[in-house]
Amino acid sequence: MKLNNIKSAIAFAPATSANFAVGYDLLGFAIDGVGDIVELIKRDDTELVIKQISGATGADKLPFDSDKNVATAVIKKFLIDKNIKTGFDVYIQKGITLGSGMGGSAASSVAALVAMNAFFEKPYSYDDLIDYAIYGESLISGSFHGDNAVPCMFGGLVLLQSSKPCKKIDLPIVDCNVVIVCPDLSIETKKARELLKDPYDLSTIVEHSACLAATISALYTQDIELLGQSLKDVLIEPRRSKLITGFYDVQKAAYDSGAIACGISGSGPTIFALVKKQDDANVVAKTMQDKFKEFNLKSDSWISAMSDKGAYLLEKK
Known part of the structure; x- marks a missing residue:
């Protein structure tokens, strides 16, 4: 995949509510108005360097190590899998409180992937990216489940038929x-x-x-x-x-x-x-x-x- 001439990109990913009471690891919906923002600035080398983490409560506890922070971990895995040689300076603005149950790790993963996707001449589809977002969420939860990452990336209220590979069913949104x-x-x-x-x-x-x-x-x-x-x-x-x-x-x-x-x-x-x-x-x-x-x-x-x-x-x- 060829890179374009873009120098920087900023993406937003919404908070989510998983389980919806009756669907443990199966159901989740996107929440309007709150989420994480990730900015990527292209580097001349292949390093991923987290320059800043700011925002909501707990942001100061998140790691700057690119192998331990989900935002950079998902980018790194994607670039390795696709054999793409590039690097980024990374700025993470947390709108979601750490450990709040609102899909913060999923939002950082998704926002990072969407921002990264802007640097390709032919961007990948969200279907191509979603497994990497679920991977990022699994680094925190210890389990491969997509009930935060999937509604975060695609929006709406979703039912996960499968998380690995991701198979989703879009459910009607209730007027509430x-x-x-x-x-x-x-x-x-x-x-x-x-x-x-x-x-x-x-x-x-x-x-x-x-x-x-x-x-x-x-x-x-x-x-x-x-x-x-x-x-x-x-x-x-x-x-x-x-x-x-x-x-x-x-x-x-x-x-x-x-x-x-x-x-x-x-x-x-x-x-x-x-x-x-x-x-x-x-x-x-x-x-x-x-x-x-x-x-x-x-x-x-x-x-x-x-x-x-x-x-x-x-x-x-």
């Missing part, structure tokens, strides 16, 4: 407001996954499968009432909720103030809620944050729709 509340906690994905190692009772698996199937049906029929009834996490939430101080109190507050569904985003500690009306969404967000305050936890909140827009190039020159 999404409330995202991120408390001032940090949870390592690997530790959150370790809580799931013990086996489950068959009855629990059957109940969970019914909720997943009903959720998919509700999305296709746009049955909001059924969706609210179906988005019940009987599999993951009971084990991971212990990592989130006040989780069940915050969840109850969300339901009491108008949410039709509420659950853990990814590995947490971020919590998502679905709300029918914009006015109610503001109330739900405030109520959830107020409840976290009762546990002496500050939090950030966002209100958006599920975004059908994935990663994109901001600038090239």
Whole structure:
């Protein structure tokens, strides 16, 4: 693949919410309005040098080692696999808090790949890039799953038929407001996954499968009432909720103030809620944050729709 004459490129990749309560490692959706930005400036050698990491809480804890930072690790693997000789100075602006459960590692991986793609005369398709984004996410989670990377790159609400290789099904986006509340906690994905190692009772698996199937049906029929009834996490939430101080109190507050569904985003500690009306969404967000305050936890909140827009190039020159 030939390189063009571009000297620099900047790309944005959105935050995501994985699992969607009933689809562990299977479902995820893009969040509008927050994400990571990666800028690449072409070098005269083949080195990948991280010049700056800035932005959201935890950005100062991310590694500058190009083998350990997902943004440069995915670029390096791609260039080696394709036998492409080039190098970049890398600037990472984190819009996603470290360990928040909003797909930060996926967003950095995806933004880096999209920016890199701008330097080729014939850019690769997102289908060509996605396996590398999932690889980047796996470096952090310890597991090869694409429920953050895929909606981050392509946008929308997706069902992963397979993560390796990536096979996705685009699901209908529900016409609801999404409330995202991120408390001032940090949870390592690997530790959150370790809580799931013990086996489950068959009855629990059957109940969970019914909720997943009903959720998919509700999305296709746009049955909001059924969706609210179906988005019940009987599999993951009971084990991971212990990592989130006040989780069940915050969840109850969300339901009491108008949410039709509420659950853990990814590995947490971020919590998502679905709300029918914009006015109610503001109330739900405030109520959830107020409840976290009762546990002496500050939090950030966002209100958006599920975004059908994935990663994109901001600038090239």
